[in-house]
Amino acid sequence: MxxxxxxxxxxxxxxxxxxxxxxxxVARLVGAPRSARYVGYALRANPAPGMDPASIPCHRVVxxxxxxxxxxxxxxxxxQRSMLEAEGVGxxxxxxxxxxxxxxxxxxxxxxDVPIGPPPDFDWAAExxx
Numbered sequence: 001m002x003x004x005x006x007x008x009x010x011x012x013x014x015x016x017x018x019x020x021x022x023x024x025x026v027a028r029l030v031g032a033p034r035s036a037r038y039v040g041y042a043l044r045a046n047p048a049p050g051m052d053p054a055s056i057p058c059h060r061v062v063x064x065x066x067x068x069x070x071x072x073x074x075x076x077x078x079x080q081r082s083m084l085e086a087e088g089v090g091x092x093x094x095x096x097x098x099x100x101x102x103x104x105x106x107x108x109x110x111x112x113d114v115p116i117g118p119p120p121d122f123d124w125a126a127e128x129x130x
Contacts, residue, residue, distance in 0.1 A: 004032065005042035012043070015060040017051075018088045019104035020097050022064045029106060040069075049074040051083060059083040060104075066096030 007030040015021050023036035032038070043058040051057060059080045062068055072080040081091070090098045097103075 004030070004035075004038065005045060007031070008039050008042040009046070009056045012056050012058055012061060014108050015057060015104050016109050017057075018102070020060050020062050020066075020084065020089060020099070020102050021104045021106070023061060024064055025104075025106060026061060046074070051087070060087075062097050064099075066092070066099045068095070068097070 008026060011026050011029045012021070023039045024033075026039045027033055027035040030039075039061070043056075043061060046056050046058045048055045049058055051059075058074070059072070068080045068084075071077065081095070084097065085091075089102050092098055
């Protein structure tokens with residue numbers, strides 16, 4: 001695999017169980033914001049698809065409106081939805097992922113109580129001297 005595909009696989013490995021990402025989001029996270037289509041090409045060559053911790057869970061990557069890949073490469077049509085449902089991902093009446101609820105925030109999951117941002121009472125104006 002090339003460098004681009006390896007960067008895609010590394011980002012996809014970080015998508016937590018029960019969440020989804022979009023092709024565009026993955027492209028931005030690998031530093032190639034206009035390369036969503038190439039993310040799809042890289043994922044079609046995924047050497048380790050699946051749900052176990054050592055896999056590259058490409059089933060967690062969907063279109064920005066929550067649509068699933070029409071020809072999911074690893075198991076055929078319907079397999080991507082089955083895998084996402086098994087992880088607790090919900091769908092709307094049209095069969096799209098409910099993105100407002102299940103879209104990954106793009107941050108790696110933290111171990112323990114490591115904060116991702118400032119506490120709710122953080123005073124930005126005081127901190128910035130405004």
